[in-house]
Amino acid sequence: MSDSRAASGAVVEARGLVKSYGKIEAVRGIDLAVRPGEVFGFLGPNGAGKSTTISILCTLLRPTAGQALVAGIDVTRDPGGVRSRIGLVFQDPSLDDQLTARENLEFHAFLYNVPRAERRTRIDGVLEMVELKDRESSQVKTFSGGMKRRLEIARGILHYPQVLFLDEPTLGLDPQTRSHIWAYLDDLRKREGITLFMTTHYMDEAEFCDRIAVIDHGKIIAQGTPDELKAMVGGDVVVVTTREVVAAADQIRRAFELEPIVDGGRLRVEVPDGASFVPRLVRELTVPLSAVTLSRPSLDDVFLKLTGHAIRDEGAGQMDQMRSMVAMWSRRGRR
Amino acid sequence: MSAQGTRAAPLTRHATVDTRGATLRAIYMIWRRDLIRFWRDRIRVVGSLAQPLLFLVILGTGLSSALRGAGGGAFRGGLDYQTFMYPGIIGMAVLFSSIFSGMSIIWDREFGFLKEVLVAPIDRSAVAIGKTLGGATQATFQGVILLLLAPFVGVKLNPLAVLELLGLTFCVSFALAAVGVAVAARMRSMMGFQFVLNFLVQPAFFLSGALFPVTGLPAWMTALTRVDPLSYGVDPIRRVVLEASGVPSPVLDQLSMTLSGHVVPIAVEVGILLAFGLVLMGVAVLSFRHQD
Numbered sequence: 001m002s003d004s005r006a007a008s009g010a011v012v013e014a015r016g017l018v019k020s021y022g023k024i025e026a027v028r029g030i031d032l033a034v035r036p037g038e039v040f041g042f043l044g045p046n047g048a049g050k051s052t053t054i055s056i057l058c059t060l061l062r063p064t065a066g067q068a069l070v071a072g073i074d075v076t077r078d079p080g081g082v083r084s085r086i087g088l089v090f091q092d093p094s095l096d097d098q099l100t101a102r103e104n105l106e107f108h109a110f111l112y113n114v115p116r117a118e119r120r121t122r123i124d125g126v127l128e129m130v131e132l133k134d135r136e137s138s139q140v141k142t143f144s145g146g147m148k149r150r151l152e153i154a155r156g157i158l159h160y161p162q163v164l165f166l167d168e169p170t171l172g173l174d175p176q177t178r179s180h181i182w183a184y185l186d187d188l189r190k191r192e193g194i195t196l197f198m199t200t201h202y203m204d205e206a207e208f209c210d211r212i213a214v215i216d217h218g219k220i221i222a223q224g225t226p227d228e229l230k231a232m233v234g235g236d237v238v239v240v241t242t243r244e245v246v247a248a249a250d251q252i253r254r255a256f257e258l259e260p261i262v263d264g265g266r267l268r269v270e271v272p273d274g275a276s277f278v279p280r281l282v283r284e285l286t287v288p289l290s291a292v293t294l295s296r297p298s299l300d301d302v303f304l305k306l307t308g309h310a311i312r313d314e315g316a317g318q319m320d321q322m323r324s325m326v327a328m329w330s331r332r333g334r335r
Numbered sequence: 336m337s338a339q340g341t342r343a344a345p346l347t348r349h350a351t352v353d354t355r356g357a358t359l360r361a362i363y364m365i366w367r368r369d370l371i372r373f374w375r376d377r378i379r380v381v382g383s384l385a386q387p388l389l390f391l392v393i394l395g396t397g398l399s400s401a402l403r404g405a406g407g408g409a410f411r412g413g414l415d416y417q418t419f420m421y422p423g424i425i426g427m428a429v430l431f432s433s434i435f436s437g438m439s440i441i442w443d444r445e446f447g448f449l450k451e452v453l454v455a456p457i458d459r460s461a462v463a464i465g466k467t468l469g470g471a472t473q474a475t476f477q478g479v480i481l482l483l484l485a486p487f488v489g490v491k492l493n494p495l496a497v498l499e500l501l502g503l504t505f506c507v508s509f510a511l512a513a514v515g516v517a518v519a520a521r522m523r524s525m526m527g528f529q530f531v532l533n534f535l536v537q538p539a540f541f542l543s544g545a546l547f548p549v550t551g552l553p554a555w556m557t558a559l560t561r562v563d564p565l566s567y568g569v570d571p572i573r574r575v576v577l578e579a580s581g582v583p584s585p586v587l588d589q590l591s592m593t594l595s596g597h598v599v600p601i602a603v604e605v606g607i608l609l610a611f612g613l614v615l616m617g618v619a620v621l622s623f624r625h626q627d
Contacts, residue, residue, distance in 0.1 A: 060454060084456035094447035098372045110364040111455040113357055139375075155451075 017066035028218035041209030049218040050199040087156035097141035112159035126154035146177035233297035236274030365465025422573035423545025436470030437515025463619035470512030496579035507568030513615035520622035
């Protein structure tokens with residue numbers, strides 16, 4: 001097996017990846033390349049195909065078509081080779097909660113062949129990193145959600161993987177715990193020089209990533225650094241809140257030749273120079289306005305612009321995800 | 336990139352790892368985990384002995400008295416029914432324990448832990464083998480605990496007999512644990528597993544000769560008892576137990592499992608159990624290899 005890493009320099013690479021279930025295509029031709037050492041974010045709403053793609057890259061699902069290389073190894077030709085070089089943190093917990101934290105790690109170290117001489121110190125090391133050393137002998141069932149997630153991260157890197165895949169690593173955690181997890185991941189990346197490949201549907205988390213791929217309906221619709229993506233919005237974002245959305249949209253169209261995006265009771269327009277635009281806007285609009293805000297574009301704006309719909313922070317459990325998947329599929333079916 | 340350089344050493348070692356060593360290690364670890372959990376769950380272990388005890392103490396005493404009262408004096412060959420039934424109850428404990436250990440696979444699937452094992456860079460056969468051995472070890476333990484009751488049901492054991500029983504119990508446990516794992520490997524829900532078990536476990540128990548001898552039965556039932564793997568476990572256990580208690584061999588032969596009129600030697604029964612277990616473990620290996 002030739003080392004195709006040399007060709008592209010990518011540690012994770014996908015070309016024309018497709019996964020279909022019967023007539024339903026969950027992933028519809030994905031290309032991506034992740035450079036060593038970067039934090040790569042896979043951003044999209046629930047049911048967009050994020051988990052399916054990550055499952056293919058982790059050798060858990062076979063692609064229907066296309067090719068994927070992880071650490072230079074083809075995921076379909078040598079899944080074992082890929083598996084020993086990646087770490088995984090799943091969306092749903094996958095710890096044995098009857099075992100202690102340490103026992104869970106020992107189990108993993110055995111399965112991933114961490115050399116006997118290093119096993120003990122390595123387990124100590126990762127436990128200290130996620131600040132669970134003092135709880136190593138407690139059964140995992142006594143842990144909080146955040147502690148379990150930390151332990152899973154520790155387990156994911158135990159065997160010195162080149163890439164750590166995290167599928168919605170902060171899903172279902174409270175905001176404070178989420179930012180803690182992020183601190184650990186940041187620390188981890190600095191210490192281990194590891195590549196992080198993660199999916200998320202939280203926009204604020206995507207800001208942490210070096211590069212982001214935005215996925216919707218099984219396709220990547222944009223790729224780049226958070227700043228590059230924001231630049232796509234083209235300047236500043238002005239949001240007008242009014243009760244007469246339709247009339248206001250009409251007036252904006254006529255006066256400025258801009259196409260506002262309607263999002264609930266609000267209108268969004270992108271303008272190069274927001275500061276000078278707002279006074280003109282207020283002068284031109286005759287409908288009563290309740291608020292006008294001016295902001296730098298956020299990833300939410302990018303997503304809205306690319307897909308025409310906002311990404312929602314659904315309190316997503318698996319059921320939610322399934323529901324949205326079903327919704328997506330049935331929408332496709334009708335086409 | 337010096338950090339990459341230092342990390343490269345263990346990684347290249349991974350690349351050339353011998354899969355057989357990795358699989359053996361995984362089998363060991365999966366087995367060990369089962370035992371840790373078994374040990375942590377002592378209350379369940381004791382609780383699962385309740386049903387066999389109920390059968391032995393209440394049903395055993397009741398039937399024993401009824402048979403005596405019926406004028407038959409005692410069960411076949413002057414044997415007390417409770418003594419006759421005792422090895423069957425060991426078989427029962429082993430049956431329930433080993434089949435239900437398969438359920439832990441479904442449990443692991445539901446609570447996510449199975450994923451951790453299935454994504455590891457190991458051969459999937461390790462899951463089937465480790466789980467079968469883990470289940471067999473637990474079931475053997477359950478069966479052996481019941482040996483402590485021997486003095487109360489008129490059974491005298493000697494060290495050699497205990498050793499033989501240990502080996503035999505393990506063989507039955509292995510065969511049945513393999514059934515549990517093979518079934519669970521294809522199952523996605525607890526409900527489904529319980530449904531299948533009702534159609535497997537109860538008949539297997541009743542047809543095994545645990546409660547009555549499998550000789551002199553109507554032809555259709557004789558046939559069913561001969562395809563029940565548990566029959567080939569209860570029979571040798573009974574022979575060892577009764578022999579150790581001094582039951583004369585003509586009486587023993589009368590009670591023993593026969594195939595086309597001949598008493599089946601214990602070695603053949605052991606062979607049947609092991610072969611059966613290996614085949615089902617093979618089925619389980621294939622199911623695990625073929626799932627995403």
